[in-house]
Amino acid sequence: MILYGLKNCDTCRKALKQLPQARxxxxxxxxxxxxxxxxxxxxxxxxxxxxxxxTWRGLNAEERGRAPLDLLQEHPALMKRPLIARQAELFLGWDKATQAALVAD
Incomplete structure (x- = not known):
């Protein structure tokens, strides 16, 4: 399981604490x-x-209008966190549904 996020993000830290097998x-x-x-x-x-x-608030209107994929590649911190990959499944955020799906396993 891979957790894409930021090492100093509180939500990512909470997720990692409950998912010790995640990298x-x-x-x-x-x-x-x-x-x-x-x-x-x-x-x-x-x-x-x-x-x-x-990061979003720091962008001007022209930058905000760019394609999401381009924005995320240029500014990775714009991604909602965490993005969790487990085999072929992807989960976004650390809400109750994501916790139930991942922590119960």
């Missing part, structure tokens, strides 16, 4: 593989872009 991939340093990002974008759509982040 954290810091998206600022390592990025997200293009195929994983494309699959996540196809599955989650615009929800993948965190429009409440400080």
């Amino acid at each position: 954290l991939v810091d998206v600022r340093g390592e990025g997200v593989p293009a195929e994983v990002l494309a699959k996540a974008l196809a599955q989650f759509g615009d929800k993948l872009v965190n429009t409440r982040s400080t």
Whole structure:
């Protein structure tokens, strides 16, 4: 299981604490593989872009209008976190449904 997020993100830390078998991939340093990002974008759509982040607020209107895939490749911290890959499944965020699906296993 791979958890794509930020090492200093509180939500990612909570998820890692409950998922000791997960490996954290810091998206600022390592990025997200293009195929994983494309699959996540196809599955989650615009929800993948965190429009409440400080990174988003720092973008001008022209940058915000770019394609989500381009934005996420250029600014990985814009991704809603965590993005969790378990075999062929992807989970976004650390809500009750994600916790139930992953922690119960």
